[in-house]
Amino acid sequence: MKWLNHGLIAGAVCAVISPPHVPICIAGATAPDWLEFVFKLSGKRIKHRGVTHIFTHWLTAALATSFIWDYQGIGMAFAWGGVSHILTDAMTVSGVPFSPYSDRRFHLFGGRFRTGDPIEYAIAAGVVLVCIALAHLTGGQGFAPFFYDWSGMYDKGLIDALEWKTNRFRLI
Numbered sequence: 092m093k094w095l096n097h098g099l100i101a102g103a104v105c106a107v108i109s110p111p112h113v114p115i116c117i118a119g120a121t122a123p124d125w126l127e128f129v130f131k132l133s134g135k136r137i138k139h140r141g142v143t144h145i146f147t148h149w150l151t152a153a154l155a156t157s158f159i160w161d162y163q164g165i166g167m168a169f170a171w172g173g174v175s176h177i178l179t180d181a182m183t184v185s186g187v188p189f190s191p192y193s194d195r196r197f198h199l200f201g202g203r204f205r206t207g208d209p210i211e212y213a214i215a216a217g218v219v220l221v222c223i224a225l226a227h228l229t230g231g232q233g234f235a236p237f238f239y240d241w242s243g244m245y246d247k248g249l250i251d252a253l254e255w256k257t258n259r260f261r262l263i
């Protein structure tokens with residue numbers, strides 16, 4: 092899938108959940124591709140849609156940052172952006188590797204289209220429209236405007252650990 096569409100999809104979804112995290116989420120949503128450049132710059136040869144596109148790696152990072160540790164939602168926005176990249180790449184013909192232990196490709200919705208196909212723009216446009224509608228419902232404030240602030244307040248010593256523990260999963 093093209094970067095434009097990866098960015099649109101992740102950015103739109105993130106704007107509904109937490110607008111301030113959109114840039115980080117877009118950085119994460121393009122990361123599996125630009126990380127390949129980084130690897131190449133360091134002199135390593137790597138396959139396109141290889142090690143940076145492993146579904147279980149991104150999912151593990153996303154779950155870990157969601158439930159174990161994160162700093163102000165930054166790691167979380169980045170990792171879920173990465174997951175969105177893998178899931179949307181999985182809809183294309185070449186698919187993505189599911190886990191590091193198998194060479195089998197993982198496909199979503201049958202993996203029907205090729206990168207650059209008009210369908211991918213249609214999917215991105217559909218996601219953006221749905222997200223605009225959702226953002227409207229939440230008044231454009233984001234679903235969870237205080238989501239990351241619980242840990243921010245904890246850092247500043249405004250609330251104690253118990254308050255942080257009981258509130259950190261409260262979204263609204």
Ligand SMILES: [Zn+2]
Pocket residue numbers: 092123124140144176180
């Ligand atoms: Zn990719």
